[in-house]
Amino acid sequence: MSALRFWLPLVALQLTACTCQYRYGPERSWDLRSTAELKSKEFWFHDAQRTLYEKLSTPPNQYRAKNVIFFLGDGMSVPTVTAGRIFDGQLRGVVGERNQLEFEKFNYVGLSKTYCVNKQVADSACTASAYLSGIKANYLTIGVTADVELNDCPAARNPQNRLSSIAEWALKGGKSAGLVTTTRVTHASPAGVYAHTSNRDFESDYDVTNLGQNPGNCPDIAQQLIDGGVGSRLRVVMGGGTIKFLPNSTTDVYGNTGQRLDGRNLIEEWQQSKPGNARVLFNRTDLLNTDPQDTDFLLGLFNSSHLAYHLDDSVDTPTLAEMTSTAIKVLSRDPNGYFLFVEGGRIDHAHHETKAKKALDETVQFSEAVRKARQLTNPWDTLIVVSADHGHTVTISGYPDVNNSIVGLNSELSNVDQLPYTAISYANGPDYDRFYKSTDGEVERVDLRTLDFTDRDAIYPHGVPMTEETHGGGDVAVYAHGPWSHLFTGVYEQSTLPYMMGFASCLGPGITYCDLQPKPVYRA
Numbered sequence: 347m348s349a350l351r352f353w354l355p356l357v358a359l360q361l362t363a364c365t366c367q368y369r370y371g372p373e374r375s376w377d378l379r380s381t382a383e384l385k386s387k388e389f390w391f392h393d394a395q396r397t398l399y400e401k402l403s404t405p406p407n408q409y410r411a412k413n414v415i416f417f418l419g420d421g422m423s424v425p426t427v428t429a430g431r432i433f434d435g436q437l438r439g440v441v442g443e444r445n446q447l448e449f450e451k452f453n454y455v456g457l458s459k460t461y462c463v464n465k466q467v468a469d470s471a472c473t474a475s476a477y478l479s480g481i482k483a484n485y486l487t488i489g490v491t492a493d494v495e496l497n498d499c500p501a502a503r504n505p506q507n508r509l510s511s512i513a514e515w516a517l518k519g520g521k522s523a524g525l526v527t528t529t530r531v532t533h534a535s536p537a538g539v540y541a542h543t544s545n546r547d548f549e550s551d552y553d554v555t556n557l558g559q560n561p562g563n564c565p566d567i568a569q570q571l572i573d574g575g576v577g578s579r580l581r582v583v584m585g586g587g588t589i590k591f592l593p594n595s596t597t598d599v600y601g602n603t604g605q606r607l608d609g610r611n612l613i614e615e616w617q618q619s620k621p622g623n624a625r626v627l628f629n630r631t632d633l634l635n636t637d638p639q640d641t642d643f644l645l646g647l648f649n650s651s652h653l654a655y656h657l658d659d660s661v662d663t664p665t666l667a668e669m670t671s672t673a674i675k676v677l678s679r680d681p682n683g684y685f686l687f688v689e690g691g692r693i694d695h696a697h698h699e700t701k702a703k704k705a706l707d708e709t710v711q712f713s714e715a716v717r718k719a720r721q722l723t724n725p726w727d728t729l730i731v732v733s734a735d736h737g738h739t740v741t742i743s744g745y746p747d748v749n750n751s752i753v754g755l756n757s758e759l760s761n762v763d764q765l766p767y768t769a770i771s772y773a774n775g776p777d778y779d780r781f782y783k784s785t786d787g788e789v790e791r792v793d794l795r796t797l798d799f800t801d802r803d804a805i806y807p808h809g810v811p812m813t814e815e816t817h818g819g820g821d822v823a824v825y826a827h828g829p830w831s832h833l834f835t836g837v838y839e840q841s842t843l844p845y846m847m848g849f850a851s852c853l854g855p856g857i858t859y860c861d862l863q864p865k866p867v868y869r870a
């Protein structure tokens with residue numbers, strides 16, 4: 347009851363929509379290709395007024411969310427979003443600085459604190475526990491409490507240490523659930539939807555054995571996807587990673603040998619265990635030819651490992667938007683609604699290699715998937731939340747001119763060594779010798795004009811030498827649209843996210859919209 351009293355002021359606070367018209371019209375159409383407009387006083391005034399009027403005419407949406415879609419850009423730090431927006435605009439011939447990615451159009455934005463129980467800078471495993479199960483945990487563990495240390499298999503099996511994800515809350519609430527990713531479906535972020543493990547690398551029983559543990563004590567992640575309480579009930583699973591599901595005596599459709607030691611073919615088992623029309627797909631053509639209305643369950647595995655980068659243009663690989671579209675159409679068949687997890691998983695991988703162009707292109711692809719989801723859903727019954735698990739060390743630095751190529755050299759030279767530097771660089775990363783040379787005991791920077799930054803695989807400069815670039819510890823942004831999206835403002839722990847999504851959709855162990863008495867009334 348005290349919890350309900352706590353919510354009463356919120357119920358009483360009914361913001362009324364401003365029906366005022368944009369007063370400074372007639373609305374001029376501005377030319378997004380022009381940098382000249384930026385010099386005009388009128389431009390900035392109109393831009394600000396239009397933003398303000400849009401906010402004033404958008405009342406908080408206090409309906410109940412039937413569906414929740416959570417989009418995770420893995421490693422999509424705030425500078426990644428900024429650079430991604432500029433990159434996208436520059437490719438489309440508009441002034442990149444003025445461009446907006448799809449989720450940047452959302453009305454409500456907050457910041458999520460990403461640290462884990464034992465690390466200031468987090469990984470994708472412990473953060474998955476936070477943003478999917480609402481409890482922070484140890485680095486490299488998934489779906490278990492902080493009482494489980496890395497590799498502690500018995501502790502991970504103890505029911506008391508197991509966390510329940512929002513996908514499980516959705517299934518318990520009579521809804522459907524699904525996941526889509528560009529990584530292996532057994533990789534850390536998607537595993538947070540359905541798995542409980544003391545090590546994110548236990549993707550197959552071979553991995554468990556190889557890491558010195560006994561698969562009998564330590565069920566691997568692929569197996570949990572097929573047999574587990576949540577995994578076995580997911581209606582849609584799309585991504586990569588066939589080899590984690592196939593015995594080492596077989597090869598997959600791409601010609602790669604399976605990894606499993608237990609002789610199980612988990613793909614066949616998945617198909618045989620499902621009632622109704624359960625489809626297994628291995629390529630884009632099959633995905634585009636699939637009728638979602640005639641599909642009860644869908645397992646799409648489009649690569650032996652992670653999906654190819656979008657820039658590598660593999661014709662057989664579906665885009666994240668294509669997978670998201672089919673996932674929404676299949677899940678929408680459930681009249682009770684659904685929870686869908688969508689991951690742009692390779693933004694992170696490209697950053698680790700300091701391949702900035704690929705990281706930005708994957709960010710744009712992620713934005714396209716959000717656009718598709720908005721087209722296919724209704725903001726009055728579908729909450730869309732977009733965020734990242736952790737940041738990266740990428741930065742946009744120096745004082746490049748407006749319309750400087752975001753993936754090119756900075757228009758300015760260093761005022762110390764008089765050599766050029768790139769607009770984008772990293773705090774650390776691989777291939778140190780590419781960027782620094784030693785002359786007479788002095789370390790000097792290589793002249794970047796001798797390197798090719800037009801290539802899609804160009805690697806970008808960094809400070810500290812590492813085998814791969816690391817994550818960053820900065821807060822990440824949370825963008826929300828739809829029912830109760832106004833809850834997502836402010837600065838809060840990442841572990842708050844599932845409770846806010848659960849509140850909007852009446853799911854999970856915390857307070858929800860369905861507990862509110864009286865119900866808030868939306869007044870247009």
Ligand SMILES: *[C@@H]1O[C@H](CO)[C@@H](O)[C@H](O)[C@H]1NC(C)=O
Pocket residue numbers: 379380381382441749
């Ligand atoms: C921005 O830069 C691109 C590439 O250099 C150039 O083609 C375009 O004309 C520039 N736009 C403006 C408005 O300066």
Ligand SMILES: *[C@@H]1O[C@H](CO)[C@@H](O)[C@H](O)[C@H]1NC(C)=O
Pocket residue numbers: 594595606607608609
């Ligand atoms: C395949 O798995 C079996 C156990 O089922 C194992 O004995 C064998 O060494 C594995 N083969 C390879 C090539 O790893």
Ligand SMILES: *[C@@H]1O[C@H](CO)[C@@H](O)[C@H](O)[C@H]1NC(C)=O
Pocket residue numbers: 627628629631632662
């Ligand atoms: C796609 O997969 C199906 C089997 O699932 C196969 O028959 C077809 O040849 C594949 N298409 C391509 C282009 O690889």
Ligand SMILES: *[C@@H]1O[C@H](CO)[C@@H](O)[C@H](O)[C@H]1NC(C)=O
Pocket residue numbers: 600648649650651652653654655660662663
């Ligand atoms: C699978 O991914 C690899 C590595 O990115 C890529 O070379 C290969 O073309 C991909 N295979 C398919 C079928 O897309």
Ligand SMILES: [Zn+2]
Pocket residue numbers: 420421469470694735736
């Ligand atoms: Zn990550």
